[in-house]
């Protein structure tokens with residue numbers, strides 16, 4: 001890799017040109033990243049021109065430049081949001097002290113673990129989505145998939161930057177390990193559960209970008225409150241990119257719902273499988289699955305880790321700065337779920353260890369907003385059905401509800417009842433086989449697979465029939 005001018009090759013606003021040590025670390029890491037990208041990134045499209053957005057600076061003109069680029073040539077930049085002059089720590093025991101510009105020694109291990117956990121999700125999602133290109137429903141969707149993939153790659157760079165710049169040798173080792181774990185691998189899996197699940201088809205992918213990327217939004221927003229200023233600024237910039245990923249999920253599922261409703265109306269039937277679309281009941285089962293595995297990503301209802309992250313000033317609440325309380329939370333409580341026998345109730349718990357649950361509550365409210373919009377589409381077609389979020393205890397593997405089986409309506413079930421009915425609530429093998437059978441690639445300009453409606457508009461003011469990926 002000699003001869004590459006890294007400060008030029010890697011657009012950045014972290015004064016890379018002045019930091020020889022960091023440059024050297026990145027020079028060593030870059031070829032390994034590229035190897036990983038070629039091995040585990042989008043399969044079969046690395047030599048194609050894709051109409052992508054690249055951030056070349058953080059200002060309004062520079063952060064969203066669109067052009068054709070081959071993915072391995074994408075410029076994975078290092079960007080921090082602009083510093084806030086005089087920023088102080090906004091919560092926890094160090095509240096009011098100047099934000100840390102370097103790693104506070106006593107929190108080094110904890111902070112590294114948080115950054116590694118965040119960083120690990122980014123390559124994991126690229127791995128999960130690597131085969132989807134071959135079955136894309138349109139060039140528009142293919143381009144959005146690749147946009148997300150390169151940006152998750154950039155988010156990995158963002159975390160590797162923090163590890164390399166602030167954590168010395170340990171950080172460099174962690175940067176390497178981020179390229180060695182593999183989604184779903186038995187021996188070296190990714191850290192968090194949802195990132196070891198398969199994303200085998202485009203419906204799963206759209207659900208993932210709606211539900212799982214939204215966990216990303218909430219976790220990044222909490223880390224953006226961090227007293228460790230480089231992490232805060234990195235996450236603030238990442239959130240600008242995250243918005244597009246969520247847009248892809250929300251509009252994507254909206255377009256599936258739209259197409260389903262059109263065919264329900266035309267055929268006067270709920271059974272749109274006959275017309276090659278995805279019926280609402282199947283959509284509901286996919287929602288149930290992706291929502292529940294994403295709820296697990298917030299950790300346990302009661303977590304001393306979460307209390308410590310907050311008290312230490314490392315990870316805040318969602319929109320911490322807008323909250324009007326003491327930002328220490330030592331004397332307050334928060335309402336969390338409780339199981340009494342087979343009844344789900346709630347109880348007041350100390351606020352600090354309940355912070356995971358509070359963030360999960362913010363997330364749930366946000367998830368519901370999309371459901372409301374999809375239900376509007378159904379209503380517009382004068383169809384008397386609704387999609388809904390299952391109860392938070394449904395199909396959970398982490399926390400209080402991992403111990404029990406809960407129906408979508410919140411009833412606690414016996415193992416036998418769960419076994420007899422789970423096929424009504426979670427995608428079955430037959431559902432998966434049916435959805436897979438729909439995954440036939442559509443790659444002609446302006447054409448869309450039958451199971452998804454075209455988008456309302458194209459990308460960056462381009463028409464829907466623009467050649468978003470040049471396959472020839």
Ligand code: BYC
Pocket residue numbers: 114115117118121122125152191192193194212213214215216217219220296297298299300301302303304305306315356398
């Ligand atoms: N799977 O005290 P607890 C994104 C572990 S997504 C496996 O309840 P804590 C993206 C936990 O690590 C956002 N293990 O939880 C989206 C702990 O282990 P240790 C990713 C789990 O620590 C789409 C133990 O169980 N960012 O960006 O309070 C595409 C006890 O846990 C899980 C972050 O997550 C699980 N689901 O909270 C691309 C932010 N849940 O430490 C990208 C950073 C818990 O005892 N991470 N465990 O060995 C965190 O803030 C926290 O680590 C968590 C867990 C919220 C994840």
